[in-house]
Amino acid sequence: MPIGDHAEIALAPARHFWKRALDPYHREHTNHSDAHQCQGNQVASRMDDSERSVRERSFGRRLAHLGAAWRRQIDHDLRDFGLTEATWRPILYLGQLPAPVRQTALARVLDIEAPSLARLLDVLERQGLIVRIRDEEDRRSNLVRLTRQGHAIEQQVRQAADSVSARLLATVTDDELQTCYAVFDRIDSALGARRDPSSRRPTKMGAVA
Incomplete structure (x- = not known):
């Protein structure tokens, strides 16, 4: 996470406190505002779920496309x-x-x-x-x-x-590459469990399959 994002998260509680203390209108309408915020969060959550569904549907297709394009690059060389x-x-x-x-x-x-x-x-x-x-x-x-x-x-x-x-991979960082491999391993484990349910077993926290 960028440093700026860390600062934004760290300052959010203090900013919220002073806004509540100095804004009489906010104090008078706390309940209404909180209810509206709750509704907004629910809408945002639904949007996030919808976006995830779209990404899940296209994930396999994009992965296959990248694999084919990658092999074509090797073919060319x-x-x-x-x-x-x-x-x-x-x-x-x-x-x-x-x-x-x-x-x-x-x-x-x-x-x-x-x-x-x-x-x-x-x-x-x-x-x-x-x-x-x-x-x-x-x-x-x-x-x-x-x-x-x-x-x-x-x-x-x-x-x-x-x-x-x-x-x-020239513009991919080491951390990003490691994350990709972690995702690949998790998908591979899910595929293995799908093929052989009896092979599913608990693993230690943080262990790489």
Whole structure:
């Protein structure tokens, strides 16, 4: 909160006291004024609730729009490498996850269907960016890892993603960024509880999920 707002809040009781003491009209009409103020607060509350409803309805849409626009920025920076969102995202995650990565796990992380991922991996394998081997623990699945060339491309993808993040978040303060992550964590927890009600458990005050 800006310092000016703190001062306004701190001075409000004193200002209200002197207005009541020096304004006879105010003393004569205290009850009427208080009742009017109460009605005004109720109207303001309803307006606040209405505004919150509007913001809640548009929140998911704006979040999805920002996510798509963010990825398009990365697409633009990676155009010289011949990569699209469909191909650079698997490369980026394969570079971040401990190798080798089970193909089914990669599909879950990317939130895409297994057949769609299989087709993407076919493309990346033909380009020499990944290799797939049979999973000995689950013969129905493959293990995926980046090749040396794939690791080089992953570094380029990570640099592009970091550059976009730095550019778009340049005017966001550390506190604002931390608040965003806290909101994301709370929404993620609500989604998890929605999927699995039995997983809901109490957490310590102030703990980050």
